[in-house]
Amino acid sequence: MTPPDDASLPALDLRLTEENLDDLYEHAPCGYCTCLPDGTLVKLNQTLLGWLGYRRDELVARRCLQQLLTVGGRLHYETHCAPLLLLQGQVREMSYLLRRRDGSTLPVLLSAALVREPDGTPLAVRVSLFDITERRKYEQELLRAKVQAEEQREQLARANEQLRAKNEQLTRINADLDSFVYTASHDLKQPINNMVGLFEELRRSVTFHDAEAGPMMSMFEDALAQILATIDGLTQVVQLQRAMEQVPAEPVALLPFTEDIIRSLQPAPAGTRFELDFAAAPVLRIARPGLHSLLYNLLSNALKYAAPDRPPRVRVSTARTAHATVLSVQDNGRGIDLTRHHRELFQLFRRFHPEVAGTGMGLYLVNRLARQAGGRVEVDSAVDAGTTFRIFLPQEEAGDSTPDARPLAAPPGPLSEKERGSQATR
CATH class of the missing domain: 3.30.565.10 (Histidine kinase-like ATPase, C-terminal domain)
Known part of the structure; x- marks a missing residue:
């Protein structure tokens, strides 16, 4: 591939090529600091000072890096991070909370590299810190959403269990009702048939002189027929239900x-x-x-x-x-x-x-x-x-x-x- 001709390159602002390295360090988008192997701070950039709310002379040679962390973070740094630095020479993306001067905290990711003397003796630790406030909010939102999802899942499981129990109860009730209807209709049919026989014998053997007796007898006969039809219908409902199942x-x-x-x-x-x-x-x-x-x-x-x-x-x-x-x-x-x-x-x-x-x-x-x-x-x-x-x-x-x-x-x-x-x- 032919390299581009200088004439085709875009014009650059020469001020961008004259970047001041000290200014770049001081106002980088992340925090920088250097400390001795025991954690004593010897250098901090302005970005980190701005995050913490301290003046430079309040920290340099007066505070240790561990003192800028919360109690839990300090224990983790001394028992985990510092030994790893001595063993591996670097650590990556350790999550800590920085304590500001006003007592508030700032979530950061800490990466560090150990600088050694030519004979291998530890000389200094160079630390970079990245503000993860927004990331932490996002993680907390995800955690809350997960907790809510778990709660909803548990509620749904309980609701499903209750629904299953209700369905089983309704199934038992329906079976009991079907058995009751079938038994009741079966047991009622014989007495009704006996009443029909008695009524027929009554009509055959008894003479009524009252003019209203005829219509009343017809009404009674219709009522018996209606009862028998209802009993037969109830029996049919249950029998068909069972037949469909079998x-x-x-x-x-x-x-x-x-x-x-x-x-x-x-x-x-x-x-x-x-x-x-x-x-x-x-x-x-x-x-x-x-x-x-x-x-x-x-x-x-x-x-x-x-x-x-x-x-x-x-x-x-x-x-x-x-x-x-x-x-x-x-x-x-x-x-x-x-x-x-x-x-x-x-x-x-x-x-x-x-x-x-x-x-x-x-x-x-x-x-x-x-x-x-x-x-x-x-x-x-x-x-x-x-x-x-x-x-x-x-x-x-x-x-x-x-x-x-x-x-x-x-x-x-x-x-x-x-x-x-x-x-x-x-």
Whole structure:
């Protein structure tokens, strides 16, 4: 490489080439001092004097370097730093606190080199000191942040432990409640059946002359039927919960599976039309009993709560999002006023159309089954315009991508009572 021509060099201020070495020493950006091997100060630069607040004649030959340090620093210097100087001839970046004249302290990094006589006898120690006030503040901030992080980590660990304990407690409570509901419904069913038998025998063998007896008997019969339906519903909730826990997930082809459920809903209202479109996800991987109960409740509700002035139209379809498969059931029925009822939509025994017979367990069961499968339920509805239920399930389904979509003008042929399964209502 060709050296640059002098003519191409920038012009320099000649004063920069005439730097005074004494001035450079005195006003260097760091502190300098020289002391005897025992620490007696013999020379200090003006920078160091300015840091300490002393005059030169107050320190030179009157103080030792160790006396400028705090008590802890003095012990460290005499027991660690001075022996290292004699052994190695130098030390690097020792952290100390200088004591100023006003009693305040200044954090510094000390580096020193030992000067020896030609025969090896120690002559003097040359010391350089760097102000690390800002660095110390930064280190203290880091230390405080670390302490805070440790405290937050411990708080989070305690919170996680409390949450784990609460979850275990809730799991035990839920299991106990399920066992209680199952036991109670089982134990109540036999006495209620006995009451039904006694009531039938009463109607057969007793003649009532009071004109109000007939309506009262009908009301009592309806009450018994409602109690039996509630008990059956409670039993079904617990049985399905246990079945979902015991039955593994499996690939379920939605088209034939849904057609079987539609057949179990006969007789459907005149003019009922189902549209099935599973092109986006023909197969779901889910526990079969849970999916059956979920679809059965939604489809039976779509027919039960059909608008009285138009034939039911029910569309069952699938779609995909980034992280879920969406199973939708849309109807054109009576709808639900979500402005009033959105908070109680999935509550047990909550009903929104008292004029239609039901127990108020269907939507509760749908929501519980969806959550147990790792998903959630969203609802869009408007009064007298219909309802759409969307079940978001984790995208773990397996199957081919063959489109499955067909409209059904009427449900296929009927199933047996055993195939039909138990019914639930909204």
